[in-house]
Amino acid sequence: MPATDAPILVTGATGFVASRIVEQLLSMRRRVRGTVRSLRTNRDLSLSPLRTLPNAAALELVEADLLTEGSFDRAAEGCSYVVHTASPYTLTVTDPQRELVMPAVNGTINVLASCERARVNRVVLTSSMAAITDEPESDRVLTEADWNTKSSLERNPYYYSKTLAERAAWDFVKQRRPWFDLVSVNPFLIVGPSLVPGLNTSNQIFVDLLKGTYPGIVGLTWGFVDVRDVATAHIRAMDAAPASGRYICAGEAASMRTVVGLLRKHGWDAGYKLPAIGLDNPAGDLIVRLGSYLQASGVGSYLRTHVGRVPRYGTSKIRRELGMTFRPLEQTIVETMADLQQWGHLPARR
Numbered sequence: 290m291p292a293t294d295a296p297i298l299v300t301g302a303t304g305f306v307a308s309r310i311v312e313q314l315l316s317m318r319r320r321v322r323g324t325v326r327s328l329r330t331n332r333d334l335s336l337s338p339l340r341t342l343p344n345a346a347a348l349e350l351v352e353a354d355l356l357t358e359g360s361f362d363r364a365a366e367g368c369s370y371v372v373h374t375a376s377p378y379t380l381t382v383t384d385p386q387r388e389l390v391m392p393a394v395n396g397t398i399n400v401l402a403s404c405e406r407a408r409v410n411r412v413v414l415t416s417s418m419a420a421i422t423d424e425p426e427s428d429r430v431l432t433e434a435d436w437n438t439k440s441s442l443e444r445n446p447y448y449y450s451k452t453l454a455e456r457a458a459w460d461f462v463k464q465r466r467p468w469f470d471l472v473s474v475n476p477f478l479i480v481g482p483s484l485v486p487g488l489n490t491s492n493q494i495f496v497d498l499l500k501g502t503y504p505g506i507v508g509l510t511w512g513f514v515d516v517r518d519v520a521t522a523h524i525r526a527m528d529a530a531p532a533s534g535r536y537i538c539a540g541e542a543a544s545m546r547t548v549v550g551l552l553r554k555h556g557w558d559a560g561y562k563l564p565a566i567g568l569d570n571p572a573g574d575l576i577v578r579l580g581s582y583l584q585a586s587g588v589g590s591y592l593r594t595h596v597g598r599v600p601r602y603g604t605s606k607i608r609r610e611l612g613m614t615f616r617p618l619e620q621t622i623v624e625t626m627a628d629l630q631q632w633g634h635l636p637a638r639r
C-alpha cells in the first residue's frame with residue numbers, strides 16, 4: 290500500500306482544469322506527480338506555468354500517453370490517489386472515433402489498469418455533464434442518476450466520448466473489483482482564469498461573443514462553473530472518505546442574453562461586436578437550427594440539441610457531501626475577461 294505522504298497523480302497536468310488541481314494541491318503542501326504527453330523543449334510554454342507555481346519543488350512531471358497501454362504504470366507507482374482529467378476536449382474533429390473516443394475510452398481504461406496494478410486507494414475521474422445529458426430538457430431537473438443515451442459518433446461526438454469513458458470506468462470497477470474506489474466529478478461548462486497559455490474550448494465562448502461570431506443573441510443557456518471551483522471539487526472528492534458515486538458540479542445557469550448583459554456592464558462592448566439582435570425566441574431558434582447545418586458537424590449538432598433549451602440540474606449532492614459552494618458567475622466572468630486579455634486571446638478593439 291502507498292505511503293501516507295505518497296504523491297497524488299494528476300493526468301494531463303498542463304490542461305486547463307488539471308493545472309488548477311495541481312496548483313491547489315501544491316498550495317496545500319501535497320506532493321504531486323503530473324503527467325504530460327511530452328517533456329520536450331517545445332512544451333516549455335505550457336510547462337513553465339506549472340514549474341513556477343508556489344511549492345513547485347513538490348511537483349514531479351512525467352510523460353504518459355492515453356493511447357499507449359501501460360503508459361501510466363510508472364506514473365501511478367507509489368501513488369495513493371489519482372485524479373484522471375486527461376481527455377481531448379474539442380467540438381471540431383474530422384475523425385471522432387480516433388480523435389475523441391479512443392483517447393477518452395482506451396485512455397481511461399489504461400489509466401485505471403495502471404491504478405489497479407499500483408494498488409492506489411482512490412481514483413477521481415473528471416467526467417462531464419456530457420455523460421449526464423445530450424440535450425437538456427427544460428422541464429426536468431437532471432440528477433446524478435441521469436445518463437446520456439442519445440449521443441453518437443455523428444451527434445455530439447465529444448459527449449459520446451465522455452459518456453463511453455465514464456461508463457467504461459464504472460464497468461471496470463464492477464468487473465475487476467480493484468483495490469481503489471472510483472468517484473466521478475461531472476462539471477457543466479467550465480470557465481475561468483487559466484494558468485496555462487492555451488485558449489480552452491469553453492472560454493472560447495467569450496472570445497466568440499466579442500468577435501461577433503453569433504448573428505444575434507441566440508437561445509442558448511449554459512450551466513457555468515468556475516475552473517477553480519472544479520479543482521476544489523476534485524480535491525474534496527479525493528479527500529472526503531465517504532465521497533462516492535457521481536457529483537454534478539455546476540454553479541449558475543445563465544443565458545447568452547445574461548452573459549452579454551454582464552459583458553456590457555463591465556465595459557466589454559466598447560470596440561467589440563457583442564451580439565444585439567434578439568434571436569432568443571421561437572423564430573430565432575428556427576433560424577439557428579437551419580443555420581446550424583452550415584457549421585462544422587460537431588458545432589452544428591451542439592446547436593441543434595441545445596438551442597431553445599434551458600439546462601436544469603441538481604447540485605445538492607456536491608454541496609451536501611463535499612461542502613461545495615460556487616463563485617458567482619459575474620465574478621468569474623470579470624476575472625476571466627481580464628485573464629483572456631492578459632494571455633492575448635481577445636481580438637483588437639475597433
Ligand code: NAP
Nearest residue numbers: 301304305306326354355374375376377378417478479491
Ligand atoms: P484541456 O485543457 O484541453 O486539457 C485536456 C488534457 O488532456 C490536456 O492536458 C491534454 O494534453 C490531455 N490529453 C489529450 N489527449 C491526450 C493523450 N492522448 N495522452 C495524454 N494526454 C492527453 O481541457 P480541459 O477543459 O482542462 O479538460 C479536462 C477534463 O475536463 C477533460 O476530461 C474534459 O472532458 C473535462 N471537462 C471539461 C469541461 C470544460 O468545459 N472545459 C467540462 C466538463 C468536463 P496535451 O496538453 O498534451 O494536449
